[in-house]
Amino acid sequence: MKKQLLEQILIKKKHKEEFALITNILTGESFIFEKNKNIEKNFEKYSDEINNYFNNKQNGIIENTDIFIDTYLRPIKVIIVGAVHITQYLLDYAKDLNFEIFIIDPRGYFASEKRFPNMNIINKWPIEAFEEIKTDSSSALIALTHDPKIDDPALKQALKNKFFYIGALGSKTTHLNRCKRLKEAGFKEEEINSIHGPIGIKLGGKSAPEIALSIIAQLVSETYKS
Amino acid sequence: MKKTIDEKILDEANSWIKANHKVALVTVIKTWGSSPRQVGSKMIVNEKGDFSGSVSGGCVESSVIEESLQLIKGNMQFKKMELKVSNENAWEVGLACGGEITIYLEIIN
Numbered sequence: 383m384k385k386q387l388l389e390q391i392l393i394k395k396k397h398k399e400e401f402a403l404i405t406n407i408l409t410g411e412s413f414i415f416e417k418n419k420n421i422e423k424n425f426e427k428y429s430d431e432i433n434n435y436f437n438n439k440q441n442g443i444i445e446n447t448d449i450f451i452d453t454y455l456r457p458i459k460v461i462i463v464g465a466v467h468i469t470q471y472l473l474d475y476a477k478d479l480n481f482e483i484f485i486i487d488p489r490g491y492f493a494s495e496k497r498f499p500n501m502n503i504i505n506k507w508p509i510e511a512f513e514e515i516k517t518d519s520s521s522a523l524i525a526l527t528h529d530p531k532i533d534d535p536a537l538k539q540a541l542k543n544k545f546f547y548i549g550a551l552g553s554k555t556t557h558l559n560r561c562k563r564l565k566e567a568g569f570k571e572e573e574i575n576s577i578h579g580p581i582g583i584k585l586g587g588k589s590a591p592e593i594a595l596s597i598i599a600q601l602v603s604e605t606y607k608s
Numbered sequence: 609m610k611k612t613i614d615e616k617i618l619d620e621a622n623s624w625i626k627a628n629h630k631v632a633l634v635t636v637i638k639t640w641g642s643s644p645r646q647v648g649s650k651m652i653v654n655e656k657g658d659f660s661g662s663v664s665g666g667c668v669e670s671s672v673i674e675e676s677l678q679l680i681k682g683n684m685q686f687k688k689m690e691l692k693v694s695n696e697n698a699w700e701v702g703l704a705c706g707g708e709i710t711i712y713l714e715i716i717n
Contacts, residue, residue: 383633383716385625392622407637407712410686441648443638450637450712452648455611479612602612 383412390414391454398482400456402436404428408448415451425449457482458605459517463508463536464526465492468551471594472524473501479602486511488532508536522547522601524581528556534563541573547604549581549597556580578604617650617661621716629654631716632676636663636709637688643707655680663711664691672711679713686714 387403391414394401404425405412413422415436421429431444435451443450457480462469465487476483484502487493493505504511523540525533528551540548541564550560557579564574582596583603617633624631636649644665651661651669653676663672668691679687692708 383714385716388618388622388625388716391618395618405712405714407686407688410714441646450635452635458612478616481612605612 387412387414395454398456399454401454402432403452403454404432405450405452406448407443407450455480459484459515459521460524460601461486461512461515461517461521461536461540462524462526463487463533464551465489465494465498465503466526467590468526468594468597470497471591472597473498474591475594475598479598484511484515486536487527508532508539512536512539517543517545519544519546521545522604523549524597524601525550526581528552530560530563534560534567537564537577538567538569541569541576547578547601548576549578549600551581551593552579554580615648615650615661617652620660621652624652624654625716629656630680632679632713633716634661634663634672634676634711634713637712638710639707640709641707643709645709653677653680663709664707668709672713676713679715685717686712688712 391403402415403412404415411424413425415421415432417436421432425432428444428447428449432451435442436453439453439455441451441453460481460483462472462483462485465485469485473483484504485493485498486504486506486508488505488507490505493503504514521543523536523545525536527533533550537548537550550557552560560579561574578600582593583600585592585596621631621633632653634651634653636645636647639647645663649663651659651663651672653659653673657673657677659669659673662669675689688710690708690710
């Protein structure tokens, strides 16, 4: 592989682009495939198969050929509402996973650069903050303030956009009250039931790093279900 | 489909190259049976035998490092290699889990 090709791959990853690296393992040639762009001449005859693999987000050797396809997927957008203690540990656990994280908190003391260096922090109320992030059904929401003023608007946005994962921190009572409010706001029962609340898988621990671990575990597990 | 893994190996490969190391990139291109790492898994090796990443759960990495060093020292740019468990080499190399993998080794230059 040429150094320049490696650099191109890294730039594309940095820009969160979706692409595939196609290699002929017999000749050593490789090129970067992108949807709706021209396929390099020597690979043209495999065009259909390459597109097929790419559309199915698959890696592998095209049957009866020497062409290997390595697909690079866009990271999963994870929006965390609440720049709280648990959030700091969530970032630790998530750093080696394919997540692009945004932190929303309207409270200045919480959403400070010092607490979260080099992170996407949006120091605004959720409704305004969501306007800055393009989300869809492959996005996830982790609501951690357990303050209805902050969490509820974010939960509503996530439900409307059909996020594949929505989790909200809070005790069983807090969650029951939350469900009631969402019902009053017109959300259907099945939508409300899709919220993971209290958030996280049952590990037993109650400290910030343990809760963060239980949340990340649940998020990863839901990623592979959807 | 979504996946939550993000191989940071290529970033590391780039920083090794910037530090003037010779780097071989090894990628799992095919698996059979219960191989521990999936297709697309990566590992890098430099001229000193330092390595990062993995192509198995530690079962075949030693021999992959040796192959990579030969590639770095020789004239070849790339190589395909199948790693199977057979009676003769099960002691040294081989996936204890009974899997088989094909890997592709290439020099980054």
